[in-house]
Amino acid sequence: MSTTKLELHGLSKTYSSKGAAAKVIENVTLTASEGEFVSIIGPSGCGKSTLFHIIGGITEPTAGKVMLDGKEITGSKGLISYMPQQPALFPWRTILDNVIMGQELAGSPKKEAREAAREWLAKAGLQGYEKAYPHMLSGGMQQRAAFIRALLSPREVMCLDEPFGALDALTRQDMQSWLLDIWENNKRTVLFITHSIEEALFLSDKIVLLSRKPTHVLKELVVPLPRPRQEEVVNDPVFLELKQHIYGLMKQEQRHN
Ligand SMILES: Nc1ncnc2c1ncn2[C@@H]1O[C@H](COP(=O)(O)OP(=O)(O)OP(=O)(O)O)[C@@H](O)[C@H]1O
Ligand SMILES: [Mg+2]
Structure with missing residues (x-):
């Protein structure tokens, strides 16, 4: 299967209602390369789902562009595979x-x-x-x-908004291993929103940390753990070190609230 690159360039979003403007996203730029697994972590309410709505063409950005394979697709629907936060069956x-x-x-x-x-x-x-x-x-x-x-x-690009949020810990672990196995055998470009640092580390090539609202990219971290990954990878010193590092950064971000 061929794979596709997704790029977000300088995305901003301000919601306005009844004369009041609420800035949610401020100048977010990020790339998911062909076949790359990218996780997004950010405080609750910072604008992660809004970002996916913009990628999916459901919400218009106030500024910025969405590019798929070098072509601008801002505002176009139906080009990516999208799993919303609430399973909309x-x-x-x-x-x-x-x-x-x-x-x-x-x-x-x-x-x-x-x-x-x-x-x-x-x-x-x-x-x-x-x-x-x-x-x-x-x-x-x-x-x-x-x-x-x-x-x-x-579709070549999958956007998954906390797909395992409603699962119990064991089922969640099973689903993660299962997803990883599918993805490692059939690389698609994935953007994955999660609140779990461990889940992001287990699955991803790259983790994007977002700030609180109005959200911007705080940091991008490459996960240098070899693949295929097994569940035991959670005990790897590199995994543990990165986990501590991300916890520290996100705690610091929360303290600014
Ligand atoms: N249609 C809308 N009109 C006005 N404000 C909105 C709209 N949709 C979202 N918001 C606001 O934008 C902010 C970001 O919401 P969003 O759902 O993107 O957050 P999130 O990062 O996905 O949060 P969570 O981690 O809790 O899922 C919130 O303050 C929310 O109230
Ligand atoms: Mg959300």
């Missing part, structure tokens, strides 16, 4: 029909889409739920289904 569609939506929109043959979807649902522990409706699944199961939908959407 359509309640009137079965799990299987929810999962194949990205493929459907791209015009893939339905039979093949369904076959692939069944396979992936089984790998995510959702076998037997193909014909169920979203309300019959737990929050974590819905999140897994939404994740599979993003994964199967035939």
Whole structure:
């Protein structure tokens, strides 16, 4: 599979309502290279989801550009695979029909889409739920289904907004290892929002730390841990050192509040 580069250039966003202006994003520039796994960490409410809405063309930036493979795509919808923070499954569609939506929109043959979807649902522990409706699944199961939908959407860049936030610790660990395995065998460009420093270190090539609102890039850190990564990597001295370093930086940022 070919991969694609995503660039954000000087993005800013100010929301205005009833004459009051709220600056949320201030001059964010960052790049996810072809096949790179980039995590974004930042204080709650700093503007991470807003950043993804801008990338997805749902929200217009006040300034700046979004570039995909060197072409400007600011304001264009449907070019990236996006998993929103709240798993937005359509309640009137079965799990299987929810999962194949990205493929459907791209015009893939339905039979093949369904076959692939069944396979992936089984790998995510959702076998037997193909014909169920979203309300019959737990929050974590819905999140897994939404994740599979993003994964199967035939787009080169995936933007995942805290995809494992609603999962218990063990399932979350399983899903991380599972995602890592898929990604290492099938490199796609990924932007991944998380509040977990460990999750970011385990998965990423690069971690972007964002400031509090109005958010800007505080620091970019390369994660020099070799791949493929195993769960034991969390005990690696490099992992532990980076973890302490990031905790320190984010604590400092919080203290400024
Ligand atoms: N449509 C909107 N109109 C006005 N303000 C908004 C809108 N959407 C988001 N905001 C504000 O922008 C700020 C950033 O919100 P956003 O959801 O991007 O934060 P976040 O970093 O994703 O937070 P979290 O980590 O809690 O998910 C918040 O103060 C929020 O109130
Ligand atoms: Mg958010």
